[in-house]
Amino acid sequence: MCIFCYLLKLLLLLSVNIVLCMAACNNAEYEINGECCPMCDPGKRVHKHCDEFTSTTCDSCPIRTYTHIPNGLTECLPCSVCDTSNGLTVKQACTLKSDTVCGPLPGYYCIDSLYNCKRAKKHSSCSPGQYINQTGTEFRDTVCEHCPAGSYSNGTFCILHTDCESLHKTTIREGTDTTDAECSDGASLLTVILSVCGVCLLIFTVIAVIFVKKKIAKKQNNGSYQVTNTQDTNLSTF
Secondary structure (H helix, E strand, C coil): CHHHHHHHHHHHHHHHHHHHHHHHCCCCEEEECCEEEECECCCEEEEECCCCCCCCEEEECCCCEECCCCECCCCCEECCCCCHHHCEEEEECCECCECCEEEECCCEEEEECCCCCCEEEECCCCCCCEEEEECCCCCCCCEEEECCCCEEECCCCEEECCCCHHHCCEEEECCCCCCCCEEECHHHHHHHHHHHHHHHHHHHHHHHHHHHHHHHHHHHHHHHHHHHHHHHHHHHHC
């Protein structure tokens, strides 16, 4: 039991020493090897830690690295890479004091953006029969809606079906949500056919009338000739 009490006291003393050591360094210092060393400014890193005789020696961060806050780091943080395979592009280049800021490529939207966009996805395309209700942005996908009745689309915007009757045409196929109505000049063609048939019928009628009249005239001529011959024969007999 005494051993347990001793260990407990030792743990408490150790905890107090750690707290006192941490509390001994202010916000502009960091603790290393029991010493409180001054931090390096943003854009720099520790080249050599301080000791009881010298202060911290700092160096600028190498290219493609950064530190954005006062620090006691011996290595700067690597700049983020905006990978195009993840749908990303550089929105703001990395500096010694700030990380790269990535954004979605044109036509993409960010799907992982807790601090800096890590991954983006291509905007959805609306299907035929739908229209774009809300255009996609950097942070939101495209919103699609179905076209209302009586219209169709190729996936961009809705267009009303063609009204064939208003154009004096005949509807040969009704429109759907993806295709327009199909019209035909059937009425006009029928008119032409009827007109041609009418002309043909008129010509046939005229020819028939002429033929009948000629036939009647021929019969009349034959009858007159027979009467004349009969009269001549009678006169000869007297």
